[in-house]
Amino acid sequence: MKKIDLPIQDKIDKISKVHLFENLTSSEIKGIAKIMTSEFYEDGEIIIKEGDIGDCCYILHNGIVTVLKETFAKEQYAVAQINEKDNAFFGEMALIDKDARTATIKASTEVTVLVLSSLDFENFVEQNYKSGYYILKAIAKNLIQRLKGANRDIATLFGALEEEIEEEK
Numbered sequence: 422m423k424k425i426d427l428p429i430q431d432k433i434d435k436i437s438k439v440h441l442f443e444n445l446t447s448s449e450i451k452g453i454a455k456i457m458t459s460e461f462y463e464d465g466e467i468i469i470k471e472g473d474i475g476d477c478c479y480i481l482h483n484g485i486v487t488v489l490k491e492t493f494a495k496e497q498y499a500v501a502q503i504n505e506k507d508n509a510f511f512g513e514m515a516l517i518d519k520d521a522r523t524a525t526i527k528a529s530t531e532v533t534v535l536v537l538s539s540l541d542f543e544n545f546v547e548q549n550y551k552s553g554y555y556i557l558k559a560i561a562k563n564l565i566q567r568l569k570g571a572n573r574d575i576a577t578l579f580g581a582l583e584e585e586i587e588e589e590k
Contacts, residue, residue, distance in 0.1 A: 422466060425533065427459040427482070432535055435482050438508040440563070444555040452549065456541040462528040469526040475515030477538045481505050484532030489525040502529065513560050516542045 432454035436442050442450055459482070462468055468479065471491055481503060488501040488511070503509045511526055516539050546553030 423461045425459045425461045429454055441510050441559045445552055449552045457535045457537050460534050462532040464530050466528045469512055469522050471522050471525040473522050475512055475522050476519055477536050478513045478516050479511050480535040481509045482533040482535050485529040487527045487529045515539050
């Protein structure tokens, strides 16, 4: 990883397309852009490691990343690939709770990300309550969608397990 300096307008242009910030005014987006840093990752570098404690959120500015999960045997498998055109963000739970990361994010090409630290986010929200509300609401919506997907997956697995047990009888 290498810290880099992106022009403020590049940050604004990207942030304004990201769902997390969709309800912010242009001046609020500029305020977020000013507190974000930028990082560059080579193809194959790990951006986030599953199990590490998180303290920031990432916006994918350029490149492609792969989302990896670990099995109980500590083997990794890919669950998704994210492209810069998706205007994606990841690691956003760290803005709310500094807990263990739930997946590994690995650069699949050269990657540039915008980084919002939880401390900078907290300071921004203290000065911009309304913006904080909109950002947290967007995070909550995103987490709800993930939870619904996980519930569907659990139901599918449970159904398959029931069928397997019935076939063995």
